Amino acid sequence: xxxxxxxxxxxxxxxxxxxxxxxxxxxxxxxxxxxxxxxxxxxxxxxxxxxxxxxxxxxxxxxxxxxxxxxxxxxxxxxxxxxxxxxxxxxxxxxxxxxxxxxxxxxxxxxxxxxxxxxxxxxxxxxxxxxxxxxxxxxxxxxxxxxxxxxxxxxxxxxxxxxxxxxxxxxxxxxxxxxxxxxxxxxxxxxxxxxxxxxxxxxxxxxxxxxxxxxxxxxxxxxxxxxxxxxxxxxxxxxxxxxxxxxxxxxxxxxxxxxxxxxxxxxxxxxxxxxxxxxxxxxxxxxxxxxxxxxxxxxxxxxxxxxxxxxxxxxxxxxxxxxxxxxxxxxxxxxxxxxxxxxxxxxxxxxxxxxxxxxxxxxxxxxxxxxxxxxxxxxxxxxxxxx
Numbered sequence: 001x002x003x004x005x006x007x008x009x010x011x012x013x014x015x016x017x018x019x020x021x022x023x024x025x026x027x028x029x030x031x032x033x034x035x036x037x038x039x040x041x042x043x044x045x046x047x048x049x050x051x052x053x054x055x056x057x058x059x060x061x062x063x064x065x066x067x068x069x070x071x072x073x074x075x076x077x078x079x080x081x082x083x084x085x086x087x088x089x090x091x092x093x094x095x096x097x098x099x100x101x102x103x104x105x106x107x108x109x110x111x112x113x114x115x116x117x118x119x120x121x122x123x124x125x126x127x128x129x130x131x132x133x134x135x136x137x138x139x140x141x142x143x144x145x146x147x148x149x150x151x152x153x154x155x156x157x158x159x160x161x162x163x164x165x166x167x168x169x170x171x172x173x174x175x176x177x178x179x180x181x182x183x184x185x186x187x188x189x190x191x192x193x194x195x196x197x198x199x200x201x202x203x204x205x206x207x208x209x210x211x212x213x214x215x216x217x218x219x220x221x222x223x224x225x226x227x228x229x230x231x232x233x234x235x236x237x238x239x240x241x242x243x244x245x246x247x248x249x250x251x252x253x254x255x256x257x258x259x260x261x262x263x264x265x266x267x268x269x270x271x272x273x274x275x276x277x278x279x280x281x282x283x284x285x286x287x288x289x290x291x292x293x294x295x296x297x298x299x300x301x302x303x304x305x306x307x308x309x310x311x312x313x314x315x316x317x318x319x320x321x322x323x324x325x326x327x328x329x330x331x332x333x334x335x336x337x338x339x340x341x342x343x344x345x346x347x348x349x350x351x352x353x354x355x356x357x358x359x360x361x362x363x364x365x366x367x368x369x370x371x372x373x374x375x376x377x378x379x380x381x382x383x384x385x386x387x
Contacts, residue, residue, distance in 0.1 A: 036156030038169030
């Protein structure tokens, strides 16, 4: 890895105030790119490269069971940007939305890195930047009125090879898969004076919940003209409550798995295609599990694979289909899935057409770096999504 620049996208919405109202809390959402669950020292990373994030967890609430909406960055970002889009409306009620997307798997800055920059260097620089942001909030005296939420868009891209990707800890596979390594993310909530310090929430939560939670914290009613998939996590943040809910694992339009409590049920399995695998692209390097990390999309709807994640976080040992435990879990989850499929309202595809011209070829600041590019002419084509 020899890229020297941290790419940071900042979205800021200025604080507004309506007549007769007070400023609501500031909301900062930090969404990392391809950062794995196991990259944080608080989750056991042995190199201790994240002292600021570890301190953030010690001062706030850690979520060991936080999930992305999709194991690939673009669909996850759609959920994230939807939250930001409505934050523009929320600013009228006195909210500051300040969000930072840090691409850490392929780049790092000059402060802590040299030309031989590695993923670990990028993580240390990211951690240092987050420490500066939190310290600045304290210096401004607004930390007690600021909710900061840190997470990632999907698991570490382990297919990138040694020193080029992060760690997904004990979990199976990584980015682009619906195994735990692709979907379970590091997550920390920080709000001094409101969120009790040093707490751990075992709530099953999702990046989609950040929208509903932000509305609730701001005292803004959610729109009533659509179904909102995310939950309001404010009772979890303030009171460490536990909300009963499932987590659905989607890959494209296919529901691959569902988690209820400690149990995860796979209806489909797939890592990546044989064509990719035979060229050296491996989504589960060193973690092949026969019948689980399949290279064709295998259906298990008639007899799903069931794992107890508390006992088997690596999804290596399916529960015996002949056991009473399997039958009980299967019955419970089947009812939840049937209700989910009944209530599901298919959305209109947003990513069917691709066009290089719509990419941001000249982001703010490119002039100073001499990196502004001229966009090509528009030439849309139908996208192909092999994963």
